[in-house]
Amino acid sequence: MMVSKNLIICVLSIIYVSFIFRFLLCFLKLKQGLLQKAAAIAGVWIVGCTVVFPEDPFNVFGMLVLFAMVLLICFEGSVVRRLSVVLLLYPIIVSVNFVTLDATGIVFFRLTPQTPFWDAALNAFSMLLRDLIWMGIYFAFRKKAAHSIKMMTDRMWLLMDIVCAAAFAGSITLISTISHKDAWLTYPSCLACVVTSLGCIWLAAYIGETIRRDMEMENMKVRQAYYEELEKNQLAVRKLRHDMNNHLGVIGSFLEEKEYDKALAYFKELNITAAARNRKFCENSLVNAVINAKYNLALEKNIDCFVNIELDNLLAMDDVSLCTIFANLLDNAIEAAQKVPDREARRISLKARYTGESLCIEVENSRTGELAESKAGLLTTKPDKENHGYGLRSVRDVVESYGGHMDITPAADAFRVTIWIGSLV
Structure with a gap:
């Protein structure tokens, strides 16, 4: 009988930890390698089964450090993003574990005979509650989590971290200082902690979706301009033939x-x-339209262009993000190159290659004049600085959302932007 009870609890524990792990994978990608995968599963198992008692902060903070180490070592992404996931999910784990364990403990000590049967039954019930809670969280928020991670930048995640950390610190302080008999008074604080984390996930998804819609609108404008230009060119060709x-x-x-x-x-x-x-620069029709429009614009401004692109089968990055990168980089390059007085010296070079795992993009253009800089980065040279200067910032945000890097190399007569995004599989 005891073996069957332990087996039930073990099965419920596996289900519980599996939902935590699956929800975690909505935010971060697991590193390749058997050792990393085994360490990740073991670490999430230990953290997920954390026992939280009143007046015992050491276990909570110890598991917090372990959870952070597991995500930093076994998962991909920027450090800020991985630590942000820790601050999002760990408060939920602690709050759910504490409330379910303490509530069933109250029932065991006050309402039922203190026998091994009731102890095992209530432990199983406590684990079942955790299964149901995490099952509900997973199915309700998995899509939002997947969408939010694509568009959120490190700066955006830092804002979420502040909110989650504040709620978590208040809840942990209350749990660590309250006595066992008054532990139930922390339940509202634990509930608020869970709601805060889930609210941050929902807010992140909302922000990401808003950014995505704005980018799609910009790309639709680019596509419309391209087709209008194509129609104008066809009319010119027909007239030329005539x-x-x-x-x-x-x-x-x-x-x-x-x-x-x-x-x-x-x-x-x-x-x-x-x-x-x-012209056909790549297989992606939308990206091809964007590059065509910018290429023709550059030719009109007497800018010599060199384009070498290999982006076949790039499925890991959506079209909106790709077009945001190319459109903004080429706009900036055209704007800078057209200011060069010597028309023979005006040039733009666009190189892009997808190797199957990583994406490399390099845009270089001739330029003249001084670059304005600040602590936040390069400043726009346009008079209306309030409504301009967001091109490179938008590109950097997209690159960071995929865990990539963007390097800017200004020279005396040239300007180069290099982008590298790894692990695009």
């Missing part, structure tokens, strides 16, 4: 007069006008 006899007549007259330089110059101008402007 006037082809006249153009051939002009070239022929130059040749008859042996003015070969003029004939060649006229032919080159005609060739540029007639060239198809809808």
